[in-house]
Amino acid sequence: MLKLYTYFRSSAAYRVRIGLQLKGLAYESVPVHLARDGGEHLRDDYRAINPGALVPCLSDGTITISQSLAILEYLEERWPPRPLLPTDAAGRARVRALAMIVACDIHPLNNLRVLRYLTTELDASENSVNNWYRHWVEQGLGTVEAHLAREAQTGEFCHGDTPGLADCGLIPQVFNARRFNVDLTPYPTIRRISDRCAELPEFAAAHPGRQPDAE
């Protein structure tokens, strides 16, 4: 069975959980607590599985894959039904780019390890850290909104009327934004799509609050 190393609150793990649900794939959750005991992800036994010491990480038999978007692409290639990507090259590029705006331009800056570095190494105040967080979320969601609002391919979901890879990226980011009290008023298309996704059982099952390790 597929085994997902996950942490309920990890936004990157949340992306993969949505993808697994959308594809209807059964998997075993292996919780890796990022805060307890100095971080279970930093232990040697986890590094032996994933040298990058980050979650998520997927095991499929003897194969181990890190990086949320690489995992989602793998699921797509191994289990083509219920596709996460459209069939045309231009559409696939659009969907991947939307997911990467979140995965490359927003989330890496707001990762727990980065916020910790700001506090411990740069003596940033709580207020400065919160401003940092919101700044990158606002920049990134502004870009996503601009794409979604102006591009004809946007439908009920980020790309057409079926949820896919871009929604796997967007929804965890919206969850994080709300957690940090980012005002989502300037992003009406994102809010509409987020509300639509929230109606689907696949997104509900992947939600941090529904995970075995939720606190």
Next chain:
Amino acid sequence: MLKLYTYFRSSAAYRVRIGLQLKGLAYESVPVHLARDGGEHLRDDYRAINPGALVPCLSDGTITISQSLAILEYLEERWPPRPLLPTDAAGRARVRALAMIVACDIHPLNNLRVLRYLTTELDASENSVNNWYRHWVEQGLGTVEAHLAREAQTGEFCHGDTPGLADCGLIPQVFNARRFNVDLTPYPTIRRISDRCAELPEFAAAHPGRQPDAE
């Protein structure tokens, strides 16, 4: 003809330039200067092309694609010869994950816009900014090295004996690391692969110093 919005020193644009060269695709370079006049990428005419106001961005007729790895996947799908990805799903996942360690875990933290924020908003000293830069490069290259050193798929290049997507990610990051005087001694496999890539005309043609907008 393909049109690449690029900046000679942009690490993400450099990735795409390598991919275009490896595929033997002709393209027109459209330089977007990230420092001149407050940043040409922030101008309305460029935002009309790419709302994210970042480079690179690729135009193929009426299609416009942002995000370096989404562009490389597009090139791979539209022009399958001289593949950037292996054929097996596990190998493809490995190559994508290696590229994403650079594109998601290192480079977003060391982007020009981020270094500027540290200085202007967090009053970080030049020394603190350099430490920040080196910290994330060392973390990320350490992870890449751990994968490359222990995994049997590593060959002359990151994956086997043909250059591909993972090398498109790695080489610009090595270039950046050298620019910021990161000590590469702890990463012998990365150095070996980087030296091998430097022998190839495709990598040479994509080098920042060889671009029309090089300074």
